[in-house]
Amino acid sequence: MINLQHITYFHPNKDLLVNDVNLSINRHDKVALIGNNGTGKSTLLKIMAGLLLPAQGSVKVDSTPYYVPQVFGQFNELTVAQALQIADKLRALRAILDGNVTESNLTLLDDDWTIEERCQEALSHWQLENLELTQPLKTLSGGQKTKVLLAGIAIHNPDVVLLDEPSNHLDTAGRQLLYDFITSTSATLVVVSHDRKLLNRLDVVFELTRRGITVYGGNYDFYLEQKALDNNALNQDVKSKEKALRKAREVERETAERKQKLDARGKKKQENAGVARIMMNTLRNNAERSTARLKGIHTEKIGAISEELSELRRELPDTDKMRFGFDNSSLHKGKILFSATDINFGYHDQLLWHEPLRFQITSGERITLKGLNGSGKTTLIKIILGELVPGQGSIYRADNQSVYIDQDYSLIDNTLTVYQQAQRFNSASLQEHEVKIRLNRFLFGKDDWDKSCTVLSGGEKMRLMLCCLTIGHRAPDIIILDEPTNNLDIQSIGILTAAINEYEGTLIVVSHDESFLDEVNAERVIELA
Incomplete structure (x- = not known):
């Protein structure tokens, strides 16, 4: 208990x-x-x-x-x-x-x-x-x-x-x-x-x-x-409240117009009847007070409905998924980006793989890199990125732009603030307000812009990295994700999945999250023994 x-x-x-x-x-x-x-x-x-x-x-x-x-x-x-x-x-x-x-x-x-x-x-x-x-x-x-x-x-x-x-x-x-x-x-x-x-x-x-x-x-x-039932009911409540707000504004406008016509008609009658100026002023003041009182009643009603609508909207899930927004025009489907012929790698004269590896990677593929802990997944990623050279065999690597998002989030500089980190990727020379709009889209509001990256959780760092990629604008040829869902909550996994599914380049994923792999359509497998 x-x-x-x-x-x-x-x-x-x-x-x-x-x-x-x-x-x-x-x-x-x-x-x-x-x-x-x-x-x-x-x-x-x-x-x-x-x-x-x-x-x-x-x-x-x-x-x-x-x-x-x-x-x-x-x-x-x-x-x-x-x-x-x-x-x-x-x-x-x-x-x-x-x-x-x-x-x-x-x-x-x-x-x-x-x-x-x-x-x-x-x-x-x-x-x-x-x-x-x-x-x-x-x-x-x-x-x-x-x-x-x-x-x-x-x-x-x-x-x-x-x-x-x-x-x-x-x-x-x-x-x-x-x-x-x-x-x-x-x-x-x-x-x-x-x-x-x-x-x-x-x-x-x-x-x-x-x-x-x-x-x-x-x-x-x-x-x-x-949750789907609850969210549907919530969406219906939001729509109903939006309709009530539109109706209240309509009534306010119609009432104001009708009052204005009545006041104008009354003033004309009074002028035709020769009502004294002092009485005209009194009647005009009464009309103004009446108009103000009516306006106050409608303003209060509209304000109450608006507040209720804001409360309902705050309850809504974050359905506005974060998108990369890349320019994918430079990506060419089917282009060979990397090929390996009978490669192997050794540590202390001990070869990593029982059998040499032979494979190629073409533009637009979605690949899962699988293997038990210690099977050499990180080593192979470094070879693909050009950071290591195999001890045996030969490789071909086309000129390409690759992004590796590792488990340590090493693309994030912990000495910078959130906004400074975003600016570091601003190769497209976006204006300050445009960078902040991107940050907002990835759930970094104005209270977060001056935060040090050191205080961000793993999930927040992942979101910031995705945001930085969008600020770079040009789509990388290859994105490599190393256990991307490890530090993300379920909401953020949905956001990441939506962003990845919009990307048209080559995706290589190291992950044991079968649901995520299914959702990003990572159908081809390179398995290390």
Whole structure:
């Protein structure tokens, strides 16, 4: 059982992040916690895990949760055993086996005589058969770090498991193991994820917004159906309110015109009847007050309808998708951009690929680059970009403009502000207001223009990079995306998908997000063994 009542949390800079959130999760529930970037999903998980204290509200969790974070940098100086929180227990076991049977060692071991065997079984299950428990975590890849912490679930056997974007760094085989665990476990699960295949394996969706949490009693597909119904109803409300606003303005105009005609007719009658000037002034003043009073009534009514309409529009999803807006005229379909003939690459005299690679890339193709962690995907990308030369074989590279968007967002200069970063790509010499219009289109309003790029989340950096590409205007011949959906919320994935589907050049994607690959029509596969 997890129960959060009236949870409020502030950023360290005193900005309000979570306000008066309430949620209740029963034993054995499998819950997806979704919401746009910045709504506080990861913060709520940390509050449930006891790692953060709310400014207000109460937290009740029946047993100690097992928490797998999205970011692992804090564990880099730890060994695998320390990251799994079993180093003391292992040390006590070895001491006892060496004859040092003390009360302290027995207490630490807590009768867990099979801890070493269970560790090896859990690590083997997650494809980490040869991993030493004394190995530093910083020597592992992102996917291996994730698997280490996921292996800890079987080691500790917790009743409550909290997972923050657990599939981000996993390869296809690792993701399948994760999906199998989610389907089979009897533990209470709370999962923050944008992986739609994963989300469909959970029973309940909790959507976190600025207004609080809304519960949808079904998986992600059920949530999408309900949201579509809600959005249709909201759109109808908006249309109805727009109609009411037009009608109110019409009535205001007609009333003003009718009053003006009546006043003019009355004035003419009074002049013909020879009414005294002082009485004429009094009648004119009365007419003006009457007109002002009528205008005030209509202005108030129109203002109220306008405010209601603004509120409804704020509730609408961001359907105005961000577009690249490239000039694609220089792209020629079918042109050979790159070809490789029997290439291979070696590190420390060890060849990466069992068989030399032979392939070509032509303009307009959509390619998925697949392979397990460590199979050489990044190396091949660097060869395609011209940053590395293969140790064997030959390559042809046409003169082309390529853009590589890596997982570290290295196109973003963290010493710059958002606006300065955008200007760096302004090769088309756009005016300042035009650059800011592009930034607005990618959800960077005027409050964001002077922000340092260092404070941007992963999803925000991805959006800024897409915006920078649009400012460059000319379409690159090749865009290479390395795990592009890892740090994006579901809304931003939709935006990225729409932008990519407008692009007519060559796309190479490294991704384990099968839904994204389907949606961008990446049909051809280059698979590395």
